[in-house]
Amino acid sequence: MNKFKTMAPESRRVLYAIAAAVALFLLGQAVHPGFLGLASVESILVIASFVGLVAAGQCFVILIGGIDLSVPWVLNAGAIVLTTTSLGLESRAPIAIVAALAMGIVVGAINGAGVAIFGIPAVVMTLAMNGIIEGLVLGLTGGFTCSACSSYAPPFVQALAHDSLLGVPDALLLWLVVIVLVTLALNITRFGRATYALGNNPRAAVLAGIDARGMTIMLYAASGFFAALAGILLVGFGGQASLGMGDPYLFTSIAAVVIGGVNILGGRGHYLGVAAGAVSLTVLVSVLLALNMPDYVRSIAYGVVILGLLLAYGRERET
Amino acid sequence: MQPDTTADALPRGNRLGHLIAQNIGLILAGAILLIAIVAFILIYGIEQQRLPGNFELTSTVNSAVPLAFAAVGQCFVVLTKGIDLSVGGVVDLANAMAAVTMGKSLTSGLVWSVVILMVGAACGLVNGLLVALGRLQPIVVTLGTLSIYQGLAIRVLPEPGGAIPPSFTNFLVNPNAPYALIFIVLLALAWSAFRRSRAGVDLYAIGNDEAAARALGVNILRTKIIAYMLDGTLAAAAGLFLAASATAGDATTGNSYTLSSIVAVVLGGVSLFGGRGSAIGAIAGALITTLIVNILFFGHVNPLFQSFYEGVFLLIAVVVGGVIGGTIRRRPK
Numbered sequence: 001m002n003k004f005k006t007m008a009p010e011s012r013r014v015l016y017a018i019a020a021a022v023a024l025f026l027l028g029q030a031v032h033p034g035f036l037g038l039a040s041v042e043s044i045l046v047i048a049s050f051v052g053l054v055a056a057g058q059c060f061v062i063l064i065g066g067i068d069l070s071v072p073w074v075l076n077a078g079a080i081v082l083t084t085t086s087l088g089l090e091s092r093a094p095i096a097i098v099a100a101l102a103m104g105i106v107v108g109a110i111n112g113a114g115v116a117i118f119g120i121p122a123v124v125m126t127l128a129m130n131g132i133i134e135g136l137v138l139g140l141t142g143g144f145t146c147s148a149c150s151s152y153a154p155p156f157v158q159a160l161a162h163d164s165l166l167g168v169p170d171a172l173l174l175w176l177v178v179i180v181l182v183t184l185a186l187n188i189t190r191f192g193r194a195t196y197a198l199g200n201n202p203r204a205a206v207l208a209g210i211d212a213r214g215m216t217i218m219l220y221a222a223s224g225f226f227a228a229l230a231g232i233l234l235v236g237f238g239g240q241a242s243l244g245m246g247d248p249y250l251f252t253s254i255a256a257v258v259i260g261g262v263n264i265l266g267g268r269g270h271y272l273g274v275a276a277g278a279v280s281l282t283v284l285v286s287v288l289l290a291l292n293m294p295d296y297v298r299s300i301a302y303g304v305v306i307l308g309l310l311l312a313y314g315r316e317r318e319t
Numbered sequence: 320m321q322p323d324t325t326a327d328a329l330p331r332g333n334r335l336g337h338l339i340a341q342n343i344g345l346i347l348a349g350a351i352l353l354i355a356i357v358a359f360i361l362i363y364g365i366e367q368q369r370l371p372g373n374f375e376l377t378s379t380v381n382s383a384v385p386l387a388f389a390a391v392g393q394c395f396v397v398l399t400k401g402i403d404l405s406v407g408g409v410v411d412l413a414n415a416m417a418a419v420t421m422g423k424s425l426t427s428g429l430v431w432s433v434v435i436l437m438v439g440a441a442c443g444l445v446n447g448l449l450v451a452l453g454r455l456q457p458i459v460v461t462l463g464t465l466s467i468y469q470g471l472a473i474r475v476l477p478e479p480g481g482a483i484p485p486s487f488t489n490f491l492v493n494p495n496a497p498y499a500l501i502f503i504v505l506l507a508l509a510w511s512a513f514r515r516s517r518a519g520v521d522l523y524a525i526g527n528d529e530a531a532a533r534a535l536g537v538n539i540l541r542t543k544i545i546a547y548m549l550d551g552t553l554a555a556a557a558g559l560f561l562a563a564s565a566t567a568g569d570a571t572t573g574n575s576y577t578l579s580s581i582v583a584v585v586l587g588g589v590s591l592f593g594g595r596g597s598a599i600g601a602i603a604g605a606l607i608t609t610l611i612v613n614i615l616f617f618g619h620v621n622p623l624f625q626s627f628y629e630g631v632f633l634l635i636a637v638v639v640g641g642v643i644g645g646t647i648r649r650r651p652k
Contacts, residue, residue, distance in 0.1 A: 067458075069578075118638050121591045123402070127578060128630040128637075135627020143623050251404075251462055264456045296477075299470030307463040310455055 013261025014273035016313040020259070021276045024283040032290040042169055044286050045279065046161075049175035050237070052278035053230040054249045055256040056182050057108075057223030059274045062257050063186075064199045064216060065266030066115060066122035068223045071253055073133040074107050075246030078231025080137055082157065083241045084148040093154035100228050107133060108224020112217030144243050153235045161236035171233055175275075178226075182271045195219065199266030256281055259309045280309070343644045344588020344596050348603040351586065351636055355610040362617050373496065379609055380497040381564050385410070385557040387503055387605035389576045390583035391510065392553030394601040395546040397584050398526045400593025401450060401457035403547070406554045406580050408468025409442045410573030413558025415472040418481025418568020428487030436555050442468055443551020447544035465577065472570040479569040483562050491563040499560075503602060510598040518545050526594030582629075583608050586636055 007015075028035035054071055061068045078100040086096035107129065114125040141149050152158070160170050186192035194215055197205040206212050230249065235241050260277030262269025284305055288298045339346065363371045389406050396403045413435045420431045442464070449460040492499050513519045521542040524532035533539055557576060562568050587604030589596025611632060615625055 114634065119641060120634065120637050121585075123581065123591060124585050124633065124637055127581065128633040131626040131630030131633070135624045135630065139621055139624035139627060251465070254459075255462060258456075258459045258462075264459055296470040296474040299473065300467050301470075303463040303466030303468075303470065306466070307449065307455075307460065310459055310463070311449075311453055 010261055010263075010268045010270060010273075013313055014270050014276070017260045017273040017276035017280065020309055021280040021283060024280055024287065028283060028287040028290065031287065035287070035290060040286075042172070044282055046169050046171050046237075047286075048279045048282035049171050050230050050234055051249065051252050051256055051282060052175050052275050053178060053226050053233070054253040055260070055274050055278050056178055056271060057226030058253040059182075059257050059260070059262055059269070059271050060195070060219040060222045061122070062254075062262055062264060063195050063266055063269060064219055065202075066216070066220070067126065067254070067264075068108075068111065068220065068227075069123060069126040069250060070107065070111060070129040070133060071223070071227045072244075072246035072250045073130050073137060074104055074224050074227040075231040075234070075249055076241070076244070077107070077133050077137050078104055078228030079235035079241035079245060080141060080144070080149065081228075082232050082235055083151040083153055084141070084146070086151065086154045086157075087148055088152040088154055090154050090156055093156045096154065097157070097232060100232050101225055104224040104226075104228025104231075105221045106224070108221040108227075109217050111224065112220030115220065116213040116216035138243075144241070150240065152239050153232075157232060157236035158239065159236075161233050171237070174233075179271065179275050186271060191215075191218075196267055199263075199268070201267075252278075252281055255306050259306060261313065281306075340647050343647050344590070344640070345600045345603075346588075347640045347643060348586060348588040348600045348607070351640075352603045352607050352610075355607050355614065359610050359614050359617070362614055366617050366619075375613075377494065377497045377499075379613060380499050380503075381492040381494070382612075383606050383609040384492065384499045384502060385560040385564070386576065386579055386583055386608060387506065387602045388553045388560060389557040389580040390587065390601040390605040391506055391598040392550040392557070393580040393584050394587070394589050394596065394598045395522070395550045395553075396457065397581075397589050397591060398522050398593060398596065399543055399546050400526050400529070401543075401546075402581070402591070403446065403461045403550055403554075404458060404577050405442065405446060405461040405465040405468055406550070406557075407574040407577035408465040408472065409439050409551055409554035410558040410561060410576045411472035411570050412442065412468050412475065412573075413439055413555035414562045414565075414573050415476035415481075415568050415570040417483060417559055417562040419476055421482070421484055421487060423482075423484050425484055425486035425490060428484045428490075432487075432559055435559060436552050439551040439553075439555020439558070440548045441551070442555075443548040444544065446551065447547030450547065451540045451543040469570075469574070472573075476568050476570045479567065479571075481568040483566050483568070485566070488563045488566055491560055502560075507599055507602060513549075514597070518542055522546055523594050528594075579608060582633055586633070588640065 025036060025041070034040065054075065058068055058071065081100040081103050082096045085099045086092040111126050111129050114120045114129075115122050138144075160174070163170050165173060186195060194205065194210045197208065197210055198212060198215055202212060227246070231246065234245060238245070256277035257269075257274050258264055258277070259280060260269065260274035262274060284302065285298065288301055293301070360371060363375065389410060393403055393406055416435050416438065417431065421428045446461055446464055449455055449464070450457050453460070488494070491502070521532065521537045524535065524537050525539060525542055529539065554576070558573055561573060565572070583604035584596070584601050585591065585604065586607050587596065587600030587602070589600055611629060612625070615628055620628060
């Protein structure tokens with residue numbers, strides 16, 4: 001207990017976020033027996049992994065005090081690039097995956113360049129980018145009416161989203177790898193220390209010799225990468241790309257980051273908390289679905305729980 | 320941000336320069352608006368072989384009014400260094416309530432309008448309390464309340480429908496003449512009065528430096544709550560205008576106002592970092608946004624590409640505005 005008291009507040013918030021996720025699981029079991037069954041938990045975690053991947057990128061940019069509002073259409077573009085490049089053929093899967101991820105990285109890097117080099121506020125840059133990608137995707141595919149647009153994801157990608165390895169779904173394994181990699185990158189590498197330094201005090205970070213521009217571009221590129229990756233997995237999960245499939249991920253990814261205990265102004269927080277946040281939000285939706293709640297109750301409960309969790313542990317120190 | 324020296328401390332010749340530097344955002348917004356108007360008239364003239372007339376003016380004004388109100392609301396909060404993502408939810412809620420409650424007569428329409436505006440103010444009060452008392456960041460507070468207000472709107476009006484009294488529509492957005500301009504002018508006048516009030520001065524003080532404002536005795540709690548309540552009220556007004564021009568309700572059409580109100584505010588030269596800009600700029604931003612849609616329409620741009628051009632335009636406007644503004648501010652005195 002003593003150790004708990006001496007913990008850094010942001011580490012404590014990771015524990016709170018995990019506790020919230022566990023509590024929501026237990027609540028689910030209480031109101032809907034069978035909720036904690038293996039199959040049910042597995043499917044919830046797989047869906048949480050999509051949110052968690054997008055939130056990984058969102059977490060990177062929020063840690064430096066930015067935000068990525070271009071997530072919905074980068075995700076959607078990732079999905080459509082994958083299907084139209086692969087045309088559903090297994091042989092074209094590798095090039096399609098590379099193309100989709102490269103698209104995400106390039107778009108993200110442009111976001112980063114707009115923020116870091118042209119000094120455009122992140123909200124404006126990524127909001128405009130979301131519109132630009134939306135317009136390009138809709139225009140170039142004729143509003144998803146092109147003949148290649150109805151292609152399915154290649155079998156490999158579908159398997160990635162549906163199959164299991166040693167009883168653990170592949171998508172979940174992929175997310176676990178990402179959790180480990182992102183946590184390590186943020187906590188023990190120079191890259192991670194530079195990220196936190198930039199988020200805490202950009203000026204001091206630059207004076208300490210950190211390449212603020214390069215870092216910013218890299219972090220936004222990472223966000224684009226993760227959005228595209230989530231798009232690939234989602235299209236594997238659903239089979240085909242659909243219009244607006246990325247829309248729910250904008251606010252959900254931001255919510256996962258903040259209830260995961262990351263400071264929205266940057267500099268403080270851990271990805272482990274964000275992963276727990278992604279699980280919490282998905283469990284919440286599943287509980288409400290299991291209870292057959294109408295849409296409006298789900299929407300209201302979603303907002304109330306986010307605010308409740310934030311009020312419980314996300315408040316700023318008294319000034 | 321460097322504190323600005325007051326005009327009196329400068330030599331006489333520099334006062335005009337100082338005035339320009341102080342209002343550069345507004346001046347640029349005015350310039351963009353002018354360019355947008357000229358571009359619209361040119362494209363319309365080339366396409367239709369005549370100048371835009373009463374009908375085009377009326378439809379442009381009527382579609383700009385809801386956004387102008389939402390943008391001015393957003394502007395209040397942005398000036399405090401906040402942001403309101405729940406604007407769309409409040410617009411939805413007002414829109415849905417209007418369609419369900421108003422019935423057939425103008426009187427009931429007006430009475431319910433007052434109630435709906437008060438509901439909007441209450442939504443803003445919740446945001447303001449959570450931000451100022453709850454010590455939560457505005458972006459996450461309004462993210463949560465957006466979901467709540469949207470849920471309430473769907474509860475009020477699960478399916479698009481309901482009805483708005485035709486007399487109420489004629490009163491707010493007369494389809495035959497651009498009378499709705501009166502509301503924009505009233506909004507601008509109300510802003511000018513507010514800007515000179517105690518709350519208006521405090522608003523800018525908080526946006527520029529909250530700690531300094533607190534030290535000078537500004538009531539942060541009260542001022543922030545006022546800003547969020549005005550924001551909620553104006554978002555509800557936007558919902559009323561939207562319902563009036565659609566003559567029916569839909570609990571989801573307002574969603575887009577969250578982001579478009581931010582775009583209008585940015586185009587209007589209001590700084591997202593707080594303390595700089597004015598609601599007049601936000602109104603100009605709303606008109607620019609509406610005109611761009613019209614320009615793309617009459618320019619026969621494939622509507623599927625519309626958001627592409629809007630995004631590109633937003634970036635160009637912000638970059639060019641930033642460069643011009645920066646050059647003028649940095650000019651040696």
